[in-house]
Amino acid sequence: MTQKKMTFLQELLGFVGLEDRLHLAWISSAEAQKFQKVVTDFTEKIRTLGPSPLARDYQKAVSL
Amino acid sequence: MKDTVKKWLEEKQVDMFLGYKMVHGHALPYCFQADRLDEVDDLVVSRERYSLEKMATHIAAVYPEMKIGMLARDCNQRALKVLDIWDQLKKDSVTTFNVNCCPSPLKNHGDCSYLEPSPVGPVKVELGIDNNMSVEHAEHLDQKERFAHWMYEFSKCIKCYGCRNICPVCFCKDCSLEHPELIRSGGALPTEVPLFHLVRAAHMAGRCIDCGLCEDACPMDIPLRLLYRKVGSSVSDLFGYRPGIDEGKSPFNLIGDAPTTEPRPI
Amino acid sequence: MEYKLVPSICSYCGCGCGVLFEVMDGQLVGTMPLKSHPVSQGKLCIKGWNLHEHVISEERLQTPLLKTNGALQEASWDASIQTTAERFKKIIAEHGPDSVAVLASAKVTNEENYLIQKFTRAVLGTNNVDHCARL
Numbered sequence: 001m002t003q004k005k006m007t008f009l010q011e012l013l014g015f016v017g018l019e020d021r022l023h024l025a026w027i028s029s030a031e032a033q034k035f036q037k038v039v040t041d042f043t044e045k046i047r048t049l050g051p052s053p054l055a056r057d058y059q060k061a062v063s064l
Numbered sequence: 065m066k067d068t069v070k071k072w073l074e075e076k077q078v079d080m081f082l083g084y085k086m087v088h089g090h091a092l093p094y095c096f097q098a099d100r101l102d103e104v105d106d107l108v109v110s111r112e113r114y115s116l117e118k119m120a121t122h123i124a125a126v127y128p129e130m131k132i133g134m135l136a137r138d139c140n141q142r143a144l145k146v147l148d149i150w151d152q153l154k155k156d157s158v159t160t161f162n163v164n165c166c167p168s169p170l171k172n173h174g175d176c177s178y179l180e181p182s183p184v185g186p187v188k189v190e191l192g193i194d195n196n197m198s199v200e201h202a203e204h205l206d207q208k209e210r211f212a213h214w215m216y217e218f219s220k221c222i223k224c225y226g227c228r229n230i231c232p233v234c235f236c237k238d239c240s241l242e243h244p245e246l247i248r249s250g251g252a253l254p255t256e257v258p259l260f261h262l263v264r265a266a267h268m269a270g271r272c273i274d275c276g277l278c279e280d281a282c283p284m285d286i287p288l289r290l291l292y293r294k295v296g297s298s299v300s301d302l303f304g305y306r307p308g309i310d311e312g313k314s315p316f317n318l319i320g321d322a323p324t325t326e327p328r329p330i
Numbered sequence: 331m332e333y334k335l336v337p338s339i340c341s342y343c344g345c346g347c348g349v350l351f352e353v354m355d356g357q358l359v360g361t362m363p364l365k366s367h368p369v370s371q372g373k374l375c376i377k378g379w380n381l382h383e384h385v386i387s388e389e390r391l392q393t394p395l396l397k398t399n400g401a402l403q404e405a406s407w408d409a410s411i412q413t414t415a416e417r418f419k420k421i422i423a424e425h426g427p428d429s430v431a432v433l434a435s436a437k438v439t440n441e442e443n444y445l446i447q448k449f450t451r452a453v454l455g456t457n458n459v460d461h462c463a464r465l
């Protein structure tokens with residue numbers, strides 16, 4: 001159910017042009033390496049995407 | 065229609081009937097009652113849509129035993145179903161007189177102020193989102209364009225809360241849109257873009273019945289119906305649930321229940 | 331049980347949007363936009379949406395407040411009117427009628443607003459009168 005709800009949110013954010021900035025992964029408390037990998041990968045992904053367009057003045061975004 | 069309503073009122077099948085009556089040239093919602101039976105002759109089907117079920121909910125909150133009759137288009141019926149599921153207006157207490165609405169293969173005639181496309185000017189086409197756009201079309205806009213255009217639309221918001229206030233299926237006593245830690249309170253305008261609208265859009269998942277009253281009430285002409293249609297199609301695709309049409313509680317009410325269809329890979 | 335919807339005009343500004351008041355058992359319980367109104371076409375701003383609230387608000391003032399010793403204190407109508415009249419007279423005598431101004435309210439009737447402007451022009455002798463609905 002959580003997975004579906006997150007997919008729903010991803011679709012909603014994507015619809016208004018905010019793709020790929022929400023991620024869900026199952027990591028057990030015993031999977032330290034997986035946790036490290038997921039967080040590093042997602043951090044890298046966000047780094048490539050650049051700062052959130054919302055952080056800037058939205059007026060600037062409008063005049064893109 | 066008038067004879068049926070008279071009969072219902074006379075035979076006490078309903079205590080009151082919510083319909084429309086022409087007052088000073090305006091079709092206004094009107095409450096017909098048995099002690100003023102001759103007024104039923106003035107009953108009309110209005111082209112303007114008011115949320116009669118919202119009024120019925122207000123009445124039922126004070127008079128829970130009241131048997132309410134009302135004129136119902138397709139959207140009213142979907143709203144009534146959602147209100148019943150959420151225990152706001154039990155379906156046993158409502159009798160509907162179904163009237164014509166959206167054209168379909170079964171009904172080639174429709175009486176609704178919403179059937180004509182809304183007028184869209186050149187500025188809106190250039191900077192914003194055409195209210196008459198289909199969800200598929202809006203999904204396929206270029207990402208940058210989509211973002212900029214939606215932010216333009218959201219930044220017009222004057223925070224009148226009209227979309228929430230008019231919504232037939234909005235009934236929460238504490239609204240997260242008024243929660244100071246979610247949405248900053250106070251006078252600053254525009255409201256928090258796009259948080260305000262996305263919070264509401266996410267909240268409408270599993271409830272929104274696509275009646276379009278929110279967009280109709282929006283003084284800034286934000287294409288809310290398109291946004292909530294996307295919410296509706298996502299909910300329908302992911303959960304197989306169509307609010308107001310399917311039985312049962314919204315999937316967003318379930319915690320940890322077995323998914324009804326295969327989840328998509330994330 | 332009595333339930334009716336009364337069409338009216340929003341009193342807050344000069345736009346004059348159409349509103350529909352929800353009245354249950356003689357009590358004003360809600361405001362809705364009037365869909366067929368030619369001016370507002372079924373749209374309202376936040377003030378219009380909450381027109382009904384001040385009528386039944388518990389925070390509504392029941393008596394006039396007079397500022398005595400730096401703090402607002404409840405006062406009788408007679409005392410308030412007396413104080414206002416004395417202050418008006420004093421200020422006008424010292425600095426002339428154009429040194430005072432009157433701001434009328436959208437929350438009183440049209441007739442009362444007429445009286446307010448008449449009072450300001452004819453009695454106080456100034457054109458300094460305005461109304462919060464004059465956009």
